[in-house]
Amino acid sequence: MSETILKVEDLKVYFPVRAGGGWGAKTLPLKAVDGVSFSLHRGETLGIVGESGCGKSTLGRAILRLIDPTAGQVVWLGEDLASLSNTAMRRKRRQMQIIFQDPLASLDPRLTIGEIIAEPLRELEPSLSRAERRVRVEDAMARVGLLPQMINRYPHEFSGGQCQRIGIARAIVVRPALIICDEPVSALDVSVQAQVVNLLMDLQRDLGLSLLFISHDLSVVRHICHRVLVLYLGCVMELASSRALFDRPRHPYTQALISAVPIPDPEVTHRPILLEGDLPSPLAPPSGCVFRTRCRYATDKCAQTRPALEDADAGGHQVSCHHWKEIAS
Amino acid sequence: MTAAVEQIAGRSLWQDALRRLRRNRAAVMALAVIAVIALLSIVGPWAAPHPYDTLNYDYIAIAPNLAHGFFLGTDAVGRDLFVRILYGVRISLMVALAATTVSLTIGIVYGAVAGYVGGRIDEAMMRFVDVLYSLPFMFFVIILMVVFGRNIILMFLALGAVEWLTMARIVRGQAMSLKNREFIEAAVAAGARTPTIIRRHIIPNLLGPVVVYVTLTIPQVILVESFLSFLGLGVQEPLTSLGVLISEGADEMETAPWMLIFPAATLAALLFSFNFLGDGVRDALDPKDR
Numbered sequence: 001m002s003e004t005i006l007k008v009e010d011l012k013v014y015f016p017v018r019a020g021g022g023w024g025a026k027t028l029p030l031k032a033v034d035g036v037s038f039s040l041h042r043g044e045t046l047g048i049v050g051e052s053g054c055g056k057s058t059l060g061r062a063i064l065r066l067i068d069p070t071a072g073q074v075v076w077l078g079e080d081l082a083s084l085s086n087t088a089m090r091r092k093r094r095q096m097q098i099i100f101q102d103p104l105a106s107l108d109p110r111l112t113i114g115e116i117i118a119e120p121l122r123e124l125e126p127s128l129s130r131a132e133r134r135v136r137v138e139d140a141m142a143r144v145g146l147l148p149q150m151i152n153r154y155p156h157e158f159s160g161g162q163c164q165r166i167g168i169a170r171a172i173v174v175r176p177a178l179i180i181c182d183e184p185v186s187a188l189d190v191s192v193q194a195q196v197v198n199l200l201m202d203l204q205r206d207l208g209l210s211l212l213f214i215s216h217d218l219s220v221v222r223h224i225c226h227r228v229l230v231l232y233l234g235c236v237m238e239l240a241s242s243r244a245l246f247d248r249p250r251h252p253y254t255q256a257l258i259s260a261v262p263i264p265d266p267e268v269t270h271r272p273i274l275l276e277g278d279l280p281s282p283l284a285p286p287s288g289c290v291f292r293t294r295c296r297y298a299t300d301k302c303a304q305t306r307p308a309l310e311d312a313d314a315g316g317h318q319v320s321c322h323h324w325k326e327i328a329s
Numbered sequence: 330m331t332a333a334v335e336q337i338a339g340r341s342l343w344q345d346a347l348r349r350l351r352r353n354r355a356a357v358m359a360l361a362v363i364a365v366i367a368l369l370s371i372v373g374p375w376a377a378p379h380p381y382d383t384l385n386y387d388y389i390a391i392a393p394n395l396a397h398g399f400f401l402g403t404d405a406v407g408r409d410l411f412v413r414i415l416y417g418v419r420i421s422l423m424v425a426l427a428a429t430t431v432s433l434t435i436g437i438v439y440g441a442v443a444g445y446v447g448g449r450i451d452e453a454m455m456r457f458v459d460v461l462y463s464l465p466f467m468f469f470v471i472i473l474m475v476v477f478g479r480n481i482i483l484m485f486l487a488l489g490a491v492e493w494l495t496m497a498r499i500v501r502g503q504a505m506s507l508k509n510r511e512f513i514e515a516a517v518a519a520g521a522r523t524p525t526i527i528r529r530h531i532i533p534n535l536l537g538p539v540v541v542y543v544t545l546t547i548p549q550v551i552l553v554e555s556f557l558s559f560l561g562l563g564v565q566e567p568l569t570s571l572g573v574l575i576s577e578g579a580d581e582m583e584t585a586p587w588m589l590i591f592p593a594a595t596l597a598a599l600l601f602s603f604n605f606l607g608d609g610v611r612d613a614l615d616p617k618d619r
């Protein structure tokens with residue numbers, strides 16, 4: 001297996017939130033990410049899935065230190081990013097970039113797309129001359145399928161799919177090793193989604209990128225990810241290779257998620273497992289296993305102790321459930 | 330290949346706004362009126378037949394008289410009202426320009442830093458603004474005038490120093506909401522430092538509301554200057570301003586009404602025009618809001 005470039009260990013992000021109004025207001029920690037660990041190899045695509053509000057974006061931003069983590073480590077090529085000074089962290093940004101969910105909102109409306117794509121170069125490779133920068137920008141534009149004549153246009157003159165291509169060009173222009181893709185296609189028309197997904201896959205292959213692919217669309221994740229991490233209320237439920245996860249989900253939550261995806265094959269009889277109840281508030285997560293309020297298999301033990309992430313097989317399939325052995329899938 | 334690839338020039342949001350502004354008749358008219366008045370106030374005094382400070386004892390307080398070149402009549406000591414009004418406009422526009430420039434420069438930088446940096450720094454900076462706000466402004470200006478004497482530069486500074494407070498508050502609010510926009514996060518991920526982000530992303534994006542506020546500040550500053558001059562705290566004789574002329578005209582309202590009517594009409598035309606222009610700019614920058 002290839003080299004591990006990123007190792008996240010017990011990462012926690014708590015937002016202080018004022019609960020209750022008036023005089024009695026006190027701040028409570030909102031546990032957006034609560035003890036997430038995983039590692040990522042060079043050239044690998046790791047999917048991060050989960051319902052809205054489970055902390056996917058927060059996790060991605062905390063890795064890049066766009067949000068300061070509350071606790072835990074983000075080890076990049078053997079170096080803990082959380083302990084770096086701001087200046088040192090800034091230099092690391094050349095190696096890790098991000099693509100955002102809302103393509104238009106992530107582009108400054110006052111700048112031309114040439115200026116937007118050039119910004120990381122300007123900041124992170126200041127030794128480049130203006131002409132060299134221009135060549136790199138046009139090269140990045142060509143790679144994502146934007147015509148060089150477009151360089152002086154403004155973001156509002158482009159469609160959603162084109163805006164996302166601009167965002168991708170900005171991410172690859174510094175030739176990073178990792179790109180965090182925060183739901184890069186969920187705001188796009190279905191017809192454009194496939195194009196952008198294919199573009200990302202091509203870029204990954206050609207540039208040897210590692211991708212953290214955040215999504216709630218399981219069919220896309222299954223299509224492009226080597227491994228998948230399932231998140232629920234800021235905690236890892238299951239982590240496995242894409243094939244193992246979709247063929248044999250071990251965690252009750254993953255099973256419910258996968259059964260809810262419509263399967264085009266009419267031969268397969270398919271009854272979705274319904275998730276009962278609402279997502280609990282991350283301000284007051286359930287004791288023990290965070291999933292227990294909606295789990296069919298919950299027992300007393302689940303309310304008392306939080307299950308650890310344990311190996312389910314020798315192939316790196318990890319699951320966080322007290323009863324995974326008893327649950328046949 | 331000899332011919333370079335033809336670039337398609339984009340239309341920036343500013344260019345879009347400018348086009349919409351050009352289509353707004355009231356705003357274009359207002360701009361034309363301001364331009365004509367301003368131009369006259371610059372070149373008019375040279376072309377006019379009488380200087381602004383010559384006393385003509387033979388023509389005291391006469392009505393408009395084309396034969397002798399007193400287009401708008403004369404004042405109580407026989408000075409040509411037309412030229413004096415043009416000088417008044419000069420002073421008013423200069424005060425407006427200077428005060429607005431001071432308030433823009435301080436207000437934008439101060440507000441953008443407070444709003445973007447946030448936290449304790451923001452808290453401290455805005456408390457300072459609150460304290461200045463609570464000082465009675467007229468009192469403040471009057472004290473300055475009394476201590477340093479009547480000085481037009483001082484009046485520019487004093488007006489600007491007061492106007493920037495509101496500007497800073499507006500800018501801070503804008504900066505705070507911009508801060509949470511995704512393109513700011515993208516700039517951080519691109520490695521931009523805080524000063525760069527404020528300069529490259531925050532300030533250009535909050536200029537819209539600022540421009541609107543400026544077009545509303547200008548008439549306000551002109552009015553305050555007129556008021557100060559009316560109180561006798563403004564410019565010194567023989568120089569004059571619209572406020573001084575109106576104040577003098579008010580004294581002679583019954584015997585020589587033109588001494589009040591012409592300066593007052595000029596002031597009104599300026600104020601109206603700036604307000605129309607302000608409305609037009611607001612609509613042009615925010616086309617949804619109509």
Ligand SMILES: Nc1ncnc2c1ncn2[C@@H]1O[C@H](COP(=O)(O)OP(=O)(O)OP(=O)(O)O)[C@@H](O)[C@H]1O
Nearest residue numbers: 015017030032051052053054055056057058059282
């Ligand atoms: N700056 C913040 N302050 C307070 N709470 C926050 C903040 N950012 C996110 N949260 C909360 O943290 C939790 C996780 O949010 P996050 O945006 O990471 O979810 P997500 O999985 O990306 O959801 P989505 O699929 O909707 O994008 C949510 O409950 C959210 O309300």
Ligand code: SF4
Nearest residue numbers: 289292295302321322
């Ligand atoms: S630990 Fe218990 S509650 Fe949690 S998923 Fe497993 S069975 Fe369900």
Ligand SMILES: [Mg+2]
Nearest residue numbers: 056057058182
């Ligand atoms: Mg999100």
